[in-house]
Amino acid sequence: MKNIMHISQMSFGTLVLGLMAIVGIIFLSGCTKDTLDIQENFPFDVKVMPVPKDIALGETVEMRISIISSGEYAENKYHIRYFQNDGQGTLRYFDHKPYLPNDLYPLMQKEFRLYYTSESFVAQNFDVWISDNFGNEKQLSFQFNNKKLGPIIIGPVR
16 A cells, blocks of 8 residues: 555656646747847937028028937938929938939938928928838928019110
8 A cells, every 4th residue: 555655646746747847848949049039129209400491493401400319229220211292402411412302312320411402483392201220210391482582683685
């Protein structure tokens, strides 16, 4: 009788030990990757210094823009694109070639200046989108009225 009790206690202990091993294997098998995926998503805001409301044909307006991020991540890259809704003009970064509408361009700095040059006599409206490589995107809208230069006086032809 003592042998039977000893065997049943041993079987119960073996059963508990076996269940603990199975549960441990299940927990450990969930960790199949050698590296952890750590991804940080830092939303950002965009600040724009005030710009004039009126612009004349051929005039250039400077727009000072700052990207304010809630955190710093070395691999985060920012891009810019724009689309002209009304009127005509060109948008460029510093002394680079003018941007093509709706093309994506990299931004090298978080503080930069854009230059818009009017190419029409009517009101102009365009949108600028700034995005990062995490899919965050901010839209800026700019609208300029046609600046009246005053009367044009045509004198006699000589």
